[in-house]
Amino acid sequence: MVNTQAEEQYLQKVYRALKKAEGQLSETLAKGQSSGILALQEMAGDVRLNFDNFADNLDTFAQLEMKNREIDQLNLKQKTAASKLAQVRRLLPQAYFGKVVVDYFDEEEKQSFYIGVNSFNDENENLVYDWRSPVAELFYNNVLGPSAYWANGKKIPVAIDLRRQFVISYDRLKHYFDTHIAIEDDVLLAALGNSASQQMQAITATIQKEQNVIIRDLDHEIILVNGVAGSGKTSTIMQRIAYLLYSLRQEISVDDVLILAPNDKFIQYLAHVLPSLGEKNPRNLTWRKLLAWQLDQPLESEIDYFTRITKSEVDKQTTVLRSQKFAEFVDNASDILQNKNYFQKITVKQKVIIKAETIAEMFATTPKDATFGQRIQSVAVKLRSYWQRRLLKQAQGKAWQDRVLALSETQQQKYFGHLLQDESPKALKKYALRLLQQKYHEIEVAITNFSWLQPAQMLADLYLAYTGERYQAAEVLTVDEATIALLIQHRFIKTSPLATMKYILVDEVQDYTPAQIFLLNQLFTNARFTLVGDYNQAIFNSQTDFTTIGAIFKATKREVIVYDLLNSYRSSGAITATFQQLTAQVDFTIVPVRPKGKKVAVKKLVKLTDLARFLAIEKSVTVITKTQAEADYLTQWWYDQPIMFANENTTKENVTILPISLAKGLEFDHVLLYNASTENYTTEQDRKMLYTATSRGMQELTITYFEELTPLLQFLA
Numbered sequence: 221m222v223n224t225q226a227e228e229q230y231l232q233k234v235y236r237a238l239k240k241a242e243g244q245l246s247e248t249l250a251k252g253q254s255s256g257i258l259a260l261q262e263m264a265g266d267v268r269l270n271f272d273n274f275a276d277n278l279d280t281f282a283q284l285e286m287k288n289r290e291i292d293q294l295n296l297k298q299k300t301a302a303s304k305l306a307q308v309r310r311l312l313p314q315a316y317f318g319k320v321v322v323d324y325f326d327e328e329e330k331q332s333f334y335i336g337v338n339s340f341n342d343e344n345e346n347l348v349y350d351w352r353s354p355v356a357e358l359f360y361n362n363v364l365g366p367s368a369y370w371a372n373g374k375k376i377p378v379a380i381d382l383r384r385q386f387v388i389s390y391d392r393l394k395h396y397f398d399t400h401i402a403i404e405d406d407v408l409l410a411a412l413g414n415s416a417s418q419q420m421q422a423i424t425a426t427i428q429k430e431q432n433v434i435i436r437d438l439d440h441e442i443i444l445v446n447g448v449a450g451s452g453k454t455s456t457i458m459q460r461i462a463y464l465l466y467s468l469r470q471e472i473s474v475d476d477v478l479i480l481a482p483n484d485k486f487i488q489y490l491a492h493v494l495p496s497l498g499e500k501n502p503r504n505l506t507w508r509k510l511l512a513w514q515l516d517q518p519l520e521s522e523i524d525y526f527t528r529i530t531k532s533e534v535d536k537q538t539t540v541l542r543s544q545k546f547a548e549f550v551d552n553a554s555d556i557l558q559n560k561n562y563f564q565k566i567t568v569k570q571k572v573i574i575k576a577e578t579i580a581e582m583f584a585t586t587p588k589d590a591t592f593g594q595r596i597q598s599v600a601v602k603l604r605s606y607w608q609r610r611l612l613k614q615a616q617g618k619a620w621q622d623r624v625l626a627l628s629e630t631q632q633q634k635y636f637g638h639l640l641q642d643e644s645p646k647a648l649k650k651y652a653l654r655l656l657q658q659k660y661h662e663i664e665v666a667i668t669n670f671s672w673l674q675p676a677q678m679l680a681d682l683y684l685a686y687t688g689e690r691y692q693a694a695e696v697l698t699v700d701e702a703t704i705a706l707l708i709q710h711r712f713i714k715t716s717p718l719a720t721m722k723y724i725l726v727d728e729v730q731d732y733t734p735a736q737i738f739l740l741n742q743l744f745t746n747a748r749f750t751l752v753g754d755y756n757q758a759i760f761n762s763q764t765d766f767t768t769i770g771a772i773f774k775a776t777k778r779e780v781i782v783y784d785l786l787n788s789y790r791s792s793g794a795i796t797a798t799f800q801q802l803t804a805q806v807d808f809t810i811v812p813v814r815p816k817g818k819k820v821a822v823k824k825l826v827k828l829t830d831l832a833r834f835l836a837i838e839k840s841v842t843v844i845t846k847t848q849a850e851a852d853y854l855t856q857w858w859y860d861q862p863i864m865f866a867n868e869n870t871t872k873e874n875v876t877i878l879p880i881s882l883a884k885g886l887e888f889d890h891v892l893l894y895n896a897s898t899e900n901y902t903t904e905q906d907r908k909m910l911y912t913a914t915s916r917g918m919q920e921l922t923i924t925y926f927e928e929l930t931p932l933l934q935f936l937a
């Protein structure tokens with residue numbers, strides 16, 4: 221009781237302080253806005269714009285400058301107030317979720333730290349500590365007794381006397397409990413009990429110990445997380461980004477971080493997490509988009525790529541392009557490329573401006589003992605100065621100088637930004653040069669972009685050298701071709717500007733090919749990686765196992781740490797037990813965190829109308845199919861069906877139909893697996909598909925089949 225009263229009082233104190241701060245900050249903002257408008261009005265009215273003479277000019281500029289500075293300061297004040305107000309508003313619904321009482325082994329009283337999604341100070345007291353602050357680590361470590369944490373590079377030994385969790389709604393303390401009293405984590409279970417939403421939610425209040433280690437790991441360059449379905453891999457990387465942006469705020473900004481996500485739908489799914497934690501979203505790309513952006517070329521569409529990677533067979537050429545061996549071969553192909561001619565002419569409007577032979581001659585004059593990449597860079601320099609010389613020569617000639625003199629006033633403004641002021645031969649030469657530079661701007665761009673090279677030909681030659689077979693280029697560059705094309709570009713033509721990125725976070729890493737992992741390692745030499753995935757979910761024909769992923773990084777002397785996550789948070793115990801049985805490893809146990817829940821239902825369908833009857837009584841269900849074609853067929857069928865819904869609020873929109881490839885990474889309350897029949901699921905790859913599909917379900921899982929249930933799910937029969 222004493223505890224409860226003290227906690228109630230503390231909450232009231234913090235809540236009052238938050239409300240007060242909200243009021244004050246809102247007022248500051250409103251005032252700031254009106255004084256901002258006032259300052260602008262003054263600037264327009266009071267500052268007399270007098271440009272009559274030199275002295276007046278100076279005076280007017282000085283006044284404008286002063287006003288500008290005032291406005292800048294006001295803006296800064298406004299920005300700070302707005303960001304503080306956002307922090308306060310984030311805390312109002314739940315001021316904090318945790319508390320640790322820490323003994324510093326000194327004479328002083330033990331200290332209590334309340335942990336929330338932000339920090340909050342009232343005058344000189346820290347009422348709430350940010351979940352990312354050093355001391356908050358003690359809360360997540362979830363131990364009582366002797367412990368330690370790191371702050372400012374120093375290890376601080378402490379003892380933890382108490383670890384408390386709270387359920388708070390605004391000024392109401394609904395519930396709290398201490399870890400050493402409750403074995404079960406009520407707060408976690410309550411959080412997990414929530415229904416699936418369209419967007420991923422932050423897990424700040426209930427981050428678990430094994431996840432916290434990954435979130436806060438600043439020591440390792442390459443972090444590889446092998447986590448079972450629903451173990452919080454995606455949640456962990458989102459929390460980790462928020463943690464990095466906070467802890468390393470002096471060293472990195474959001475522009476130094478890149479997330480590589482599996483598909484566009486998934487990017488939408490993540491979009492809300494970081495803003496809800498008060499952080500901006502970093503650049504978020506799919507692998508395909510990264511390639512298209514870096515190569516500045518159109519690539520096969522996302523749908524085409526997914527269609528290709530879900531096929532059961534992979535052609536020989538693609539297999540080579542995806543292999544680590546071929547990527548290594550390309551990386552070391554300097555000598556092969558040296559002996560060939562990859563130059564092409566530079567043209568403008570189909571007129572040849574620089575001949576391929578001219579470029580080849582320049583290449584021939586570069587040092588033979590330099591690498592291919594160095595020689596190409598040297599050609600680029602030569603080309604630029606050759607082009608400058610050519611323009612200069614033309615500018616000296618009468619023809620271009622006459623053109624300058626013939627320009628109308630509007631054209632003079634357009635090309636030079638002012639009218640011709642001097643018509644001396646020297647000035648005319650300068651004007652002519654500027655005119656030429658603008659007229660032939662495309663040439664400069666072509667030189668800078670290395671458009672005088674033929675990387676596609678390099679790819680074809682390297683393939684031939686590696687396999688002894690001719691290369692068959694696809695009509696539109698495929699993702700697999702583009703991966704090698706970017707490797708060639710980065711290695712021999714131009715270093716990617718991405719090389720400056722500091723943190724790369726890759727989700728669903730098991731779906732990357734060895735060549736893609738190889739390129740990731742080459743592209744981001746200065747970056748630290750967090751790669752998360754689950755080999756049991758490697759359902760595509762593009763995939764790499766974790767040992768190979770680790771080895772690719774280790775081969776370049778990068779230190780790799782592997783974390784395993786075995787606790788599964790998403791699905792009910794019954795669903796978790798189902799996908800546990802679908803893992804390839806026998807000695808491997810997935811730990812369900814949620815209670816058992818509803819039994820997994822298995823239903824035989826004779827006709828599709830049986831399915832219609834079942835869907836008509838369900839409030840909301842996500843139907844997962846094996847292929848896109850099956851999903852398309854079923855969607856068409858569903859919308860053509862006359863259905864009598866059991867509940868008048870239910871509509872056809874309550875049923876979502878998705879192929880496994882797109883359901884990946886997402887979660888749904890009730891999953892219905894369509895057509896788990898023997899004819900549909902037999903192979904090892906199919907087993908992974910079943911694992912992936914079933915693990916999307918949170919509360920309910922219904923498995924349907926025609927004729928005979930696949931042997932892979934016989935354990936449910």
Ligand SMILES: Nc1ncnc2c1ncn2[C@@H]1O[C@H](COP(=O)(O)OP(=O)(O)OP(=O)(O)O)[C@@H](O)[C@H]1O
Nearest residue numbers: 423426427428449450451452453454455789790885
């Ligand atoms: N510590 C946690 N507290 C509360 N919820 C959690 C926690 N960890 C994970 N979850 C929840 O579990 C679900 C699965 O998390 P997440 O999608 O991050 O897992 P995953 O390992 O990426 O899954 P998968 O590989 O199966 O797609 C989400 O609903 C997430 O909010």
